Amino acid sequence: MPMAWDEFRLVQAIADRGALAPAAAHLGINPSTAFRRLAAVEAELGARLFERHRSGYVPTPAGEAMAAAAARMEEEVARFDREVADRAQTPSGLLRVTAAATLVTDFLMPILGRFRARYRQVQIELVTSEEALNLSRRDADVALRATHDPPPNLVGRRLGTIAWAVYGPAREDADGETDSGDADWVSPSEAVAGGLFARFVAARAGPERVALRLNSVQGLCEAIVEGVGIGPLPCYRGDRLASLRRLSGPEPELAGSLWLLTHPDLRHAARVRAFMDHVAAEVAPLRPVLEGRQGDDPSSRVSARLEAVPGTPS
Template identity: 60%
Template sequence: MPSRARTGLQPCKEAGVLLDWDEFRFVKAVAEQGGLTAAAAQLGINHSTAFRRLESIEAQLEMRLFERLRTGYVPTPAGLAMIEAAGRIETDVARFSRTVAGQDQTPSGELRVTAPVNLASGFLMPILASFCTRYPQIRIELILAEEALNLSRRDADVAIRASRKPSETLVGRRLTGLAWAVYGRAGQAYDDLASEAWVVPSPAVAGALFTPFIEAQAPAERIKLRINTLTGLTAAVAAGIGIGPLPCFEADSDPSLRRLSGPHPEIGADLWMLTHPDLRHAGRVRAFMDHFAEAILPLRPRFEGR
């Protein structure tokens, strides 16, 4: 009879049954999403399949894993125990995956890169194009996201991230400063910036980094538009809704915009390229990080607003 370790199944001591890792992952998704509909969408299955799957798992265990409430699915004590076990399994699987990937010295295979949305069109694509030409054996999966993906779980292999203080659990290098200034619509006269209408990021953006600056610069009654993401700020200013803070690397090259101030250090940040320590020696990761850092050097004045 095969051992549990060799079958890849995880024991459930309470009911004396064995459950596959996929069942643990499924229960964890239900808990994180708060119900079957969102969990099914995340896992790429339909709602009826998810319903039958949960019913089957609970039948095997002979106990409920979730209380079905109007506000969502709430884990029972048994459900919490299974979710905690799923977290431990997920961590072990990710660690093993990173270890294997980190030992591959050949610059080939798939590389998952994440970057902010607003970096994609302006400068990122030409760098990716030259990289693909230089390393034809590497296939890139680009994940554009406002939020920071979890590199420990291998949501991505390399992160290009704007930050003032990147996570100490990651390794990498600072590429350049990221300057921000106040911009308005090109061809429009501006006398007193405080009296102008403003377009600003909401307090939810970047950990409220912009809030003190906005409070000091723009009276509340002059704020015409708040946006809960950095995406769209440039278009809003260019459309004439109001003036507002924008990244210099993006706004200075836009002929529909006009810079109205020098860089404001209090809303500036740095551009970092980061990876997990287990992956830093992988051939494809090292090749990408070296190529990207080299390509950024001549662009630093643009990013720093010089």
């Protein structure tokens, strides 16, 4: 009897994650069910698919072959989905979009709202993730990412530059200036952006002055507002808050490019094309905000509110 597709997916999930619990969570089943199903598959095949070690599940040659077959099957299914989607002429259906949390809360949500008002037949599934999802496997259809090196297997548009600067709370000392000379710092950890931000902070403050490290950029703003320390923030976030004060100009070494990316097989799909055109048109007038030019004059901070940007014409 041919092996069911679900059993191939189970073996692939365990091989990819190295353990039963995360594989079961990915598939939406409980670990005991995953354990029983794996035992049944191995019994049916008459071969062990994984070696059980303290460190996790390591695929045997048979397990590697089955996981590789599952990956090929998954790619064929994804390719079929893309071909079907490409035939649709009217923007409609489900659109999976992924972006980092800071881009979602401060930047993307108003744009999504205006896109949805314009294209009522498109339903959006937003995946907030700091890691790049696999667009080839349809984990997402479109990705909004800040990166210098977009993956070569994707296509898209460079929307602009995201500037970063150093910010502190807006409280002033007796001279009316914020004193950052001996201030504590908050810093993204080495795990964020390959350690780019951690190296930036380390070059300006000793380890004893780093009061807080975070494994994402999402909590940086809150920490700075609460007075935990000063630190780097994207200018589109820092310049819009009256509770923050910019302490430096845009730092060239922290600047990143904002990209809108999709899989080549999806670029002509009506819903994807409509979304990418819409986002590009909306971002164009926001470039001064993204590049930190709104914050050069502190009095212009309030004018940098992203919600105030009008929608694109129909």
